[in-house]
Amino acid sequence: MPVSQAKVKSVLSGDTLVLASVNDPEQERILSLAFVSAPRLRREGDEPFAFHSRDFLRRMTVGKVIQFTILYTIPTGAKRDYGCVYLQSGDILPEASVAAGWVKLRDDAQRKDDGDESRELLEKLASEEEKARSGSLGLWAAQGTDVQTTYDIPDTKAFAEQWMGKPVDSIVEKVITGDRMIIRLMLSPTEHVQTLIVVAGIRAPSTKRTNPADGKEQPAEAFGQEAHQFVEQRLTQRTVKVDVLGVTPQGGLVCSVIHPNGSIAEFLLRAGLARCVDFHSTMLGGAMSTLRKAEKDARDSQQGLFRGLTQKKSKAGESDATITRVQTADTIYLRDKSGEEKRASMSSIRQPKPTDPKQAPFQADAKEFVRKKLIGKHVKVAIDGKKEANEGFEARDVVSINLNDHNVALQIVEAGYASVIRHRRDDEDRSPIYDDLLAAEAAAQAEQKGMWASKPSAAKTYQDYSENLQKAKIQSSVLSRQKRIPAIVDFVKGGSRFTILIPRENAKLTFVLSGIRAPRSARNANEKSEPFGQEAHDFANRRCMQRDVEVDVETTDKVGGFIGSLYVNRENFARLLVEEGLANVHAYSAEQSGNANELFAAEERAKAAKKGMWHDYDPSMEEGVADLSIAAEPTTNGHEDTSAPVKKDYRDVTVTHIDPTTMHLKLQMVGPSTTAALATLMSSFASYHRSPPTSEKALPNPPKTGDLVSARFSEDGEWYRGRVRRNDRDAKKADVVFLDYGNSESIPWSELRALNPQFSLQKLKAQAVDAGLSYLQFPTSKEYLDDAVRLIQDISEGRQLVASVDFEEKEGGTLWVTLFDADKEGGEEESINAEIVDEGMAMVGRKLKAWEVRRGKGKILEGLRKREEGAKEGKRGMWEYGDISED
Numbered sequence: 001m002p003v004s005q006a007k008v009k010s011v012l013s014g015d016t017l018v019l020a021s022v023n024d025p026e027q028e029r030i031l032s033l034a035f036v037s038a039p040r041l042r043r044e045g046d047e048p049f050a051f052h053s054r055d056f057l058r059r060m061t062v063g064k065v066i067q068f069t070i071l072y073t074i075p076t077g078a079k080r081d082y083g084c085v086y087l088q089s090g091d092i093l094p095e096a097s098v099a100a101g102w103v104k105l106r107d108d109a110q111r112k113d114d115g116d117e118s119r120e121l122l123e124k125l126a127s128e129e130e131k132a133r134s135g136s137l138g139l140w141a142a143q144g145t146d147v148q149t150t151y152d153i154p155d156t157k158a159f160a161e162q163w164m165g166k167p168v169d170s171i172v173e174k175v176i177t178g179d180r181m182i183i184r185l186m187l188s189p190t191e192h193v194q195t196l197i198v199v200a201g202i203r204a205p206s207t208k209r210t211n212p213a214d215g216k217e218q219p220a221e222a223f224g225q226e227a228h229q230f231v232e233q234r235l236t237q238r239t240v241k242v243d244v245l246g247v248t249p250q251g252g253l254v255c256s257v258i259h260p261n262g263s264i265a266e267f268l269l270r271a272g273l274a275r276c277v278d279f280h281s282t283m284l285g286g287a288m289s290t291l292r293k294a295e296k297d298a299r300d301s302q303q304g305l306f307r308g309l310t311q312k313k314s315k316a317g318e319s320d321a322t323i324t325r326v327q328t329a330d331t332i333y334l335r336d337k338s339g340e341e342k343r344a345s346m347s348s349i350r351q352p353k354p355t356d357p358k359q360a361p362f363q364a365d366a367k368e369f370v371r372k373k374l375i376g377k378h379v380k381v382a383i384d385g386k387k388e389a390n391e392g393f394e395a396r397d398v399v400s401i402n403l404n405d406h407n408v409a410l411q412i413v414e415a416g417y418a419s420v421i422r423h424r425r426d427d428e429d430r431s432p433i434y435d436d437l438l439a440a441e442a443a444a445q446a447e448q449k450g451m452w453a454s455k456p457s458a459a460k461t462y463q464d465y466s467e468n469l470q471k472a473k474i475q476s477s478v479l480s481r482q483k484r485i486p487a488i489v490d491f492v493k494g495g496s497r498f499t500i501l502i503p504r505e506n507a508k509l510t511f512v513l514s515g516i517r518a519p520r521s522a523r524n525a526n527e528k529s530e531p532f533g534q535e536a537h538d539f540a541n542r543r544c545m546q547r548d549v550e551v552d553v554e555t556t557d558k559v560g561g562f563i564g565s566l567y568v569n570r571e572n573f574a575r576l577l578v579e580e581g582l583a584n585v586h587a588y589s590a591e592q593s594g595n596a597n598e599l600f601a602a603e604e605r606a607k608a609a610k611k612g613m614w615h616d617y618d619p620s621m622e623e624g625v626a627d628l629s630i631a632a633e634p635t636t637n638g639h640e641d642t643s644a645p646v647k648k649d650y651r652d653v654t655v656t657h658i659d660p661t662t663m664h665l666k667l668q669m670v671g672p673s674t675t676a677a678l679a680t681l682m683s684s685f686a687s688y689h690r691s692p693p694t695s696e697k698a699l700p701n702p703p704k705t706g707d708l709v710s711a712r713f714s715e716d717g718e719w720y721r722g723r724v725r726r727n728d729r730d731a732k733k734a735d736v737v738f739l740d741y742g743n744s745e746s747i748p749w750s751e752l753r754a755l756n757p758q759f760s761l762q763k764l765k766a767q768a769v770d771a772g773l774s775y776l777q778f779p780t781s782k783e784y785l786d787d788a789v790r791l792i793q794d795i796s797e798g799r800q801l802v803a804s805v806d807f808e809e810k811e812g813g814t815l816w817v818t819l820f821d822a823d824k825e826g827g828e829e830e831s832i833n834a835e836i837v838d839e840g841m842a843m844v845g846r847k848l849k850a851w852e853v854r855r856g857k858g859k860i861l862e863g864l865r866k867r868e869e870g871a872k873e874g875k876r877g878m879w880e881y882g883d884i885s886e887d
Contacts, residue, residue: 002069002070003067003068003069003086004067004068004069004070005022005065005066005067005068006019006020006021006022006029006065006066006068007019007020007021007022007025007063007064007065007066008020008061008062008063008064008066009025009028009062009232009236009237010058010062010236010237011054011057011058011061011062011237012030012054013038013039013040013041013050013053013054013057014038014039014050014053014054014056014057014097014102014103015032015033015036015037015038015053015057015094015097015103016030016031016032016033016038017030017031017032017033017057017061017085018030019031019066019068022065025229025233029081030080030081031068031070031081031082031083031085032080032081032082032083033082033083033084033085033093033094033097033103034071034072034082034083034084034094034118034121035082035094035105035106035118035121035122035125036094036097036098036103036104036105036106036125037103037104037106038050038053038054038057038097038102038103038104039053039139041054041149043151046146046147046149048139048146049102049138049139050147051147051149051192052102052138052147053097053102053103053138053139056097056100056102056138057093057097057102058171058237060087060089060091060093060096061085061087061093062236062237062238063237063238064087064088065088066085066086066087066088067085067086068083068084068085068086069083069084069086070082070083071083071084071117071118071121072118084121094125095124095125095128098125098128098129098132099128099131099132100132100137100138101132101133101135101136101137101138101139101140101141102138102139103139104129104139105122105125105126105129145189145190146190147189147190147191147192148190148191148192149184149192149193149194150191150192150193150194151193151194151195152195153193153195153253156247156251156252156253157247157251159193159244159253160244160245160246160247160253160254163187163244164244164245164246165243166244167241167242167243167258168185168186168187168241168242168243168244169186169239169240169241169242170183170184170185170186170239170240170241170242170257171183171184171186171237171238171239171240172184172235172236172237172238172240172257173194173237174236175228175231175232175235175236176196176207176228177204177205177206177207177224177227177228178199178202178204178205178224178227178228178230178231178268178273178274179198179199179202179203179204179227179265179268179274180196180197180198180199181196181197181199181231181235181257182194182195182196182197183195183196183197183240183242183255183257185242195253196252196253197242197252197253197254197255197257198248198252198253198254198255199255199256199257199264199265199268200243200245200246200254200255200256200265200280200283200284201256201265201276201277201280201281201284201287201288201291202265202268202269202274202275202276202277202291203274203275203276203277203425204224204227204228204231204268204273204274205220205221205222205223205224205227205273205274205305206218206220206221206224207220207224207225207227207228208220208224208225222305223272223273223304223305226273226304227268227273227274230267230268230271230273231264231268234259234264234267235257235259235264238259240257240258240259240264241257241258242255242256242257242258243255243256243258245280245283245284246280246283254280254283256284256287263287263290263291265291266290266291266294267294269291269294269295269298270294270297270298270303271298271303271304272298272299272301272302272303272304272305272306272307273304273305274295274305275295275305275425276288276291276292276295277425278422278423278434278438281434281435281438281439282438282439282441282442284435285435285439286435288435289435292435317382318380318381318382318402319336319337319380319381319382320336320337320378320379320380320381321334321335321336321337321378321379321380321381322334322335322376322377322378322379323374323375323376323377323379323401324341324375324376324541324542324545325375325545325546326367326370326371326374326375326546327343328351328363328366328367329349329351329352329363329366329367329369329370329412329417329418330345330346330349330350330351330409330412330418331343331344331345331346331351331396332344332346332370332374332401334381334399335542342396342397343394343396344381344396344397344398344399345387345396345397345398345399346398346399346400346401346408346409346412346418347384347385347398347399347400347409347429347430347431347432348409348420348421348423348430348431348434348437349409349412349413349418349419349420349421349431349437350418350419350420350421351363351366351367351417351418352366352417352418352419352451353419358451359419359451361456361459362417362450362451362456364459364460365417365450365456365457366412366417366418366450366451369412369415369417369450370408370412370417371488371546372548373403373408373411373412374401374403374408375545375546375547375548376547377403379401379402379403379408380401380402380403381399381400381401381402382399382400382402382432383397383398383399384398384399384400384429384430384431384432385397385398385428385429385430386398386429387429398429400431400432400433407431407433407436409431409433409437410433410436410437410440413437413440413441413444414440414443414444414449415444415449415450416444416445416447416448416449416450416451416452416453417450417451419441419451420434420437420438420440420441460503460506461506462501462506462507462508463506463507463508464508464509465507465508465509465560465562466508466509466510466559466560466561466562467560468560469556469558469559469560471560472509472556472560472561472562473556475505475507475509475562476553476555476556476562478505479502479505479507479553479562480553480554480555482553483552484550484551484552484567485502485504485505485550485551485552485553486502486503486504486548486549486550487500487501487502487503487548487549487550487551488500488501488503488546488547488548488549489544489545489546489547489549489566490508490546491545492537492540492541492544492545493510494518494520494521494533494536494537494540495518495519495521495533495536495537495539495540495577495582495583496512496513496516496517496518496536496540496574496577496583497510497511497512497513497518497561498510498511498512498540498544498566499511500549500551500566502551509561509562510560510561510562511551511561511562511563511564511566512557512561512562512563512564513563513564513565513566513573513574513577513583514554514563514564514565514574514589514590514592514593514595515565515574515585515586515589515590515592515593515595515596515599516574516577516578516583516584516585516586516589516590516599517583517584517586518533518536518540518577518582518583519531519532519533519536519582519583519613520533521533521534521536521537522534531613532581532582532612532613535582535612536577536582536583539577539580539582540573540577543568543573543576544566544568544573547568549566549567549568549573550566550567550570551564551565551566551567552564552565552567554592554593563589564593565593565595572595572598572811574595574599575595575598575599575602575811576602578599578602578603578606579602579605579606579611580606580611580612581606581609581610581611581612581613581614581615582612582613584603584613585599585600585602585603594810595810595811597809597810598809598810598811601849601850604850607619608847648804649804649805650802650803650804650805651669651670651802651803651805652669652670652671652800652801652802652803653667653668653669653670653800653801653802653803653817653819654667654668654670654796654799654800654801655667655792655796655797655801656668656740656741656742656743656768657741657742657743657768658789658792658793659742660782660785660786660789661785663772663773663776663778663785663788663789663842664770664771664772664814665742665770665771665772665773665792666741666742666743666768666769666770666771667768667769667771667803667815667817668740668741668767668768668769669767669769670800674767677764678740678764678767681759681763681764682720682740684758684759685710685719685720685721685759686718686719688756688758688759689710689712689719689753697710697753697754697756698753698754699749699752699753699754700754702727702729702732702749703724703727703734703749703752704724704727705724705725705726705727706723706724707723707724708721708722708723708739708755708760708761709722709723709724709734709736709752709753709754709755710722710752710753710754710755710756710759711736711738711745711747711751711752711753712747712751712752713738713745714745714747714751719753720738720739720740720741721738721739721740721755721759721766722736722737722738722739723736723737723739724736725737725744728746732748732749732750733746733747733748733749734746734747734749734752735747736752738768739761739766739767739768740766740767740768741767741768742768742770769813769815770812770813770814770815771803771814771815771816771817772814772815772816772817773816773817773818773819773833773836773842774806774807774816774817774818774833774852774855774856775818775833775844775845775848775852775856775860775861775864776833776836776837776842776843776844776845777842777843777844777845777846778841778842779841779842779843779878779884781878784841784877784878787841787877788836788841788842791835791836791839791841792832792836795821795832795835796819796832799821800822801819801820801821801822801832802819802820802821802822803815803817803818803819803820804817804818804819804820804828804831805817806818806851806852806855807849807851807852807855816851816852818831818832818833818860819831819832819833820832828859828860829859829860829862829863829864833864834863834864834867837864837867837868837871838867838870838871838876839871839876839877840871840872840874840875840876840877840878840879840880841877841878842878843868843878844861844864844865844868
């Protein structure tokens with residue numbers, strides 16, 4: 001008999017196979033095994049052993065190329081061929097099936113064919129059947145395990161929850177499309193569920209189908225047939241692992257289908273026969289990134305659906321920028337290195353919708369969350385796409401923002417203050433961590449964070465105390481008694497005029513800087529700015545807009561504005577404006593505010609540098625102003641000014657720390673009261689900390705910048721009073737400045753304790769006083785600075801010195817001193833300052849301050865300059881390679 005060849009596509013029952021042509025898979029035929037019959041699988045209930053019989057044949061044949069012969073054909077009804085199958089393993093069917101006991105000889109087998117070959121086969125089959133019967137194999141077993149198959153799942157959601165995270169051995173019964181198939185889930189040896197599932201993470205194009213509503217045929221989508229064949233050839237009646245992940249909105253199961261070689265979804269995507277879908281991202285979690293990479297590979301190589309697709313330009317890398325303003329929770333203003341400012345939206349997220357009554361109340365909280373996190377921070381920005389101009393909005397970039405290597409959009413979504421945009425399938429202008437955003441949104445919703453909470457917190461309302469003079473005066477009397485009040489700059493009206501919010505008072509104020517006058521900027525297109533008015537306004541915007549600040553309120557103006565000082569990062573902003581030449585000092589109000597010295601000194605620096613409004617400043621044109629250069633002394637009407645005698649202020653001190661970057665010293669005052677008080681405090685402090693830590697000693701929360709703490713110094717293991725200067729939450733460490741000695745150290749949180757009130761600064765103020773060495777200018781080279789530090793340490797270590805306090809800064813309290821060794825003889829010119837100059841570790845300041853000129857005239861400056869010349873000639877210290885001041 002002729003022998004044919006085919007590939008086994010599927011098995012209908014233990015005695016029937018569906019064969020496909022090896023060269024043309026579309027050509028199919030059904031072949032039944034000759035002379036035998038097997039129990040049938042039926043929807044209304046399987047015959048006994050039907051599944052096991054079919055599974056025996058399925059495992060032997062599906063997906064394999066076989067040879068077969070036709071022994072006879074029954075023409076009645078559906079024409080069906082009966083024959084024998086020859087496997088590459090050497091097994092022959094139906095002999096192997098009969099020997100295993102999974103099929104029986106048909107009752108009419110003797111009448112099918114009377115040829116010699118058939119009679120010989122029948123005799124073999126009868127012999128094998130007798131052996132199987134006597135051995136109780138297969139169908140001949142005394143009792144078997146009946147398989148109960150369910151075809152309908154009443155509650156797919158409950159089913160998914162029950163089996164989630166439990167991979168199930170399954171058989172792919174039929175492939176409908178590339179992403180849909182009928183699966184037999186083998187929940188246990190006796191319990192099976194057969195149902196339609198959706199492959200997670202992908203959408204494959206549809207195949208040709210007939211609409212049941214009107215009977216019209218709908219053509220296949222492009223590559224629909226190819227996707228169907230791709231899956232069918234690899235999975236039909238194959239054993240796979242199925243992970244149940246969730247349900248579709250229509251109630252279908254969403255599953256990952258894992259072939260022994262891997263996920264079918266990944267293979268489909270890599271072949272370009274499917275696209276990723278976002279709806280299943282939260283179900284797949286981290287596995288979604290693998291699918292997206294597979295899709296990208298197909299896109300890059302233009303496989304399948306992506307054939308002929310125009311490739312987009314690769315996105316630029318990260319750039320540095322500063323956040324200058326937060327407009328909403330998803331839109332910010334960036335300033336790049338060139339100083340250009342532009343508006344940008346964060347990729348793939350949306351602020352609480354103003355049109356949604358449930359989300360709208362959270363807009364202010366969301367904006368404040370982003371403001372606190374980003375304003376003024378230096379960030380890394382990557383452009384992911386562009387939003388085209390529409391509805392009156394200009395075009396803007398869509399960006400990913402990273403702060404300290406953390407994606408900010410992800411943090412906002414995690415906090416529940418933004419939702420994730422559902423992009424169109426072809427929209428590639430999306431966040432590179434889009435799947436993480438979707439997962440974070442789902443987690444925030446489950447935990448009812450932020451705008452997903454059942455109800456919003458009470459809205460914060462601010463009362464405008466500047467709307468009339470009477471309200472302003474009443475509130476001013478309250479605020480003027482407080483110092484350094486925390487506030488937020490809500491709007492910048494000009495260089496020296498702001499709208500500020502004081503959250504703890506629920507107050508909104510118009511705030512005007514005292515002691516200065518900044519030029520006005522134009523309020524509209526028809527106005528003209530005063531010279532440098534716009535520059536002052538822009539400077540204030542850059543440094544203050546939406547920043548956390550501190551304010552001291554002094555009084556009110558005639559229209560309800562509050563006048564006072566504003567501090568940004570603990571710096572007086574009025575001084576910064578004056579120093580940049582963008583404001584001048586108003587003498588009377590400066591004296592009233594108490595900041596006159598600081599402001600006048602800043603103005604002198606701006607004049608000397610010819611900054612801003614002083615760009616064409618000529619000192620000789622200003623009457624009555626003393627020449628403060630080294631070459632000339634202050635005069636009055638051509639005579640030396642003797643009206644202000646120099647006061648002498650000598651104090652006994654010890655040097656406890658030297659800052660190697662600023663060359664400022666930390667001094668402790670030596671005296672009967674201060675020395676004894678510090679010794680007593682440190683003795684009590686040590687006794688207090690010897691006992692084990694208790695709840696009242698432990699830190700109640702992670703420390704914050706500015707907190708006063710007890711800190712253990714690593715070198716001696718003793719405890720000292722300190723202030724947290726910086727905090728590293730990832731490493732759980734804090735930079736602590738020791739208040740009584742001035743040095744600092746990075747200390748683990750475990751080595752910090754709450755500062756007991758009995759050791760507070762009210763009991764004994766910080767004993768380390770900041771000081772600078774008068775008249776000296778140190779080199780910028782680290783090598784020479786290190787040499788200078790070592791010299792001062794050698795001179796001062798373990799010794800009591802005398803400090804002549806030449807000047808005390810009102811802002812910050814820094815002392816400018818000349819140090820003397822009490823054991824050395826000599827006048828004022830024989831100082832430690834002079835010794836430092838003599839060793840070439842510093843030079844005489846090239847831009848001396850006014851008080852330095854006044855106090856140093858005569859012997860002091862003359863002596864210092866002589867020592868500097870001597871150091872140059874001796875090529876000591878910084879002068880070792882010649883005169884560095886010539887250029």
